[in-house]
Amino acid sequence: METVVLIVGAGPAGLATSVCLNQHSIPNVILEKEDVYASLWKKRAYDRLKLHLAKRFCQLPFMPHGPDVPTFMPKDHFIDYLDAYVTRFNINPRYNRTVKFSTFDVSNNKWRVEAENTVTGETEVYWSEFLVVATGENGDGYIPEVKGIETFPGEIVHSSQYKYGRDFKGKNVLVVGGGNSGMEISFDLCNFEANTAVLVRTPRHVLTKEEVYLGMSLLKYVPVKVVDTLVMLTTMARLFVYGDVSKYGLLRPKQGPFATKLYTGKSPVIDVGTVQKIRDGKIQVINGGIGCIKGKTLTFENGLKQDFDAIVFATGYKSSVCNWLKNYDYVMKEDGFPKKPMPKHWKGEKNLYCAGFSRKGIAGAAQDAMAVADDIKSILATTKC
Numbered sequence: 001m002e003t004v005v006l007i008v009g010a011g012p013a014g015l016a017t018s019v020c021l022n023q024h025s026i027p028n029v030i031l032e033k034e035d036v037y038a039s040l041w042k043k044r045a046y047d048r049l050k051l052h053l054a055k056r057f058c059q060l061p062f063m064p065h066g067p068d069v070p071t072f073m074p075k076d077h078f079i080d081y082l083d084a085y086v087t088r089f090n091i092n093p094r095y096n097r098t099v100k101f102s103t104f105d106v107s108n109n110k111w112r113v114e115a116e117n118t119v120t121g122e123t124e125v126y127w128s129e130f131l132v133v134a135t136g137e138n139g140d141g142y143i144p145e146v147k148g149i150e151t152f153p154g155e156i157v158h159s160s161q162y163k164y165g166r167d168f169k170g171k172n173v174l175v176v177g178g179g180n181s182g183m184e185i186s187f188d189l190c191n192f193e194a195n196t197a198v199l200v201r202t203p204r205h206v207l208t209k210e211e212v213y214l215g216m217s218l219l220k221y222v223p224v225k226v227v228d229t230l231v232m233l234t235t236m237a238r239l240f241v242y243g244d245v246s247k248y249g250l251l252r253p254k255q256g257p258f259a260t261k262l263y264t265g266k267s268p269v270i271d272v273g274t275v276q277k278i279r280d281g282k283i284q285v286i287n288g289g290i291g292c293i294k295g296k297t298l299t300f301e302n303g304l305k306q307d308f309d310a311i312v313f314a315t316g317y318k319s320s321v322c323n324w325l326k327n328y329d330y331v332m333k334e335d336g337f338p339k340k341p342m343p344k345h346w347k348g349e350k351n352l353y354c355a356g357f358s359r360k361g362i363a364g365a366a367q368d369a370m371a372v373a374d375d376i377k378s379i380l381a382t383t384k385c
């Protein structure tokens, strides 16, 4: 099969790219490995997930959220929005197609993409002038190597497989990772009466979602330093009222939260109630890393030894692009993230693009989609005449 633009991945970034291309009447096809669009949201997100970012940072091109939508949407609300988006713009991805191999064919000057049809088991070959990588930053769940992990008798899950804490009631559970997923899963486990401990390796800013909203709104108008100062003032006021959390093991970085995000891509942690539970002694914080595992017993780098029944790894993801895209270096580095700095990170060589890799969530995916579609439009316009 041949088309003008081939898009790999039907998450928010791929869907938005298709919609933008359709607006320019540019033929395109989306290949998606799962049997649904937005599989991350429909299949891989835990039950209690609420969008951390305010609604205006979570919308796709040409369809803003209405005024009656709550500022912080629950997951199901956002899925309804995506359903409406796909229906309204009549997007029809080709499902059950896992892209296994892509390469730029020099003799044809075109992209050659091989996808496995997971229903028939056949390999299908696609050709296109343009290729858009939209497989997401959260490709494969990443679990770090830990000495002795194979001797652990209990359950080991990655955060992407975690749904709810019901099955862990009364058990000793360790959550590895103090980012958004780790902190929220700890909260969920504790609500389901698991004896929860969270392993926090690096200092992180913990803010309320309102503080993040304030910061993100201000960033448009004032420099990041000023934003950080203002946000840190509200944080300090909160800490003054409720007490410092560093004594519980939650250490804060020296740099402000928005500067940290800007320069390192590390988001502040948005507190969903975990901090209160830590203060109340219901969630234990362990600093550092795991030294080794022997049976049920974990030995931590700080010398602590403790027994656990289950471990949840909220240790993030690895972009999977380099596994299937042979010429990834036209647009990406070995870690599967863009090699060019923003704001032109989405554009590679040989008509290769990426959308959804700016570490800016749905808003970033939407911006990339529009930029990519506009760029393809301008290239097609110049080559035609």
Ligand SMILES: Cc1cc2nc3c(=O)[nH]c(=O)nc-3n(C[C@H](O)[C@H](O)[C@H](O)COP(=O)(O)OP(=O)(O)OC[C@H]3O[C@@H](n4cnc5c(N)ncnc54)[C@H](O)[C@@H]3O)c2cc1C
Residues within 6 Å of the ligand: 008, 009, 010, 011, 012, 013, 014, 031, 032, 033, 034, 037, 038, 039, 040, 041, 045, 046, 049, 050, 051, 052, 053, 057, 058, 097, 098, 099, 100, 134, 135, 136, 137, 138, 139, 181, 320, 324, 355, 356, 357, 360, 361, 362, 363, 365
């Ligand atoms: C738990 C969690 C909570 C989050 N909360 C927020 C939030 O509140 N706000 C926010 O803005 N962002 C949030 N994010 C970030 C979120 O991932 C992105 O905003 C959004 O889903 C990115 O869309 P995407 O299309 O780039 O990637 P994805 O949503 O990951 O979509 C990629 C698609 O590509 C498909 N695919 C992958 N590999 C292949 C292949 N080889 N062949 C074919 N198809 C393939 C996948 O099945 C998937 O459907 C969250 C992420 C996680 C993990």
Ligand SMILES: *[C@@H]1O[C@H](CO)[C@@H](O)[C@H](O)[C@H]1NC(C)=O
Residues within 6 Å of the ligand: 034, 035, 095, 096, 119
């Ligand atoms: C994709 O696969 C699923 C399950 O294997 C099946 O139910 C669905 O009908 C398939 N969809 C398409 C479009 O082939």
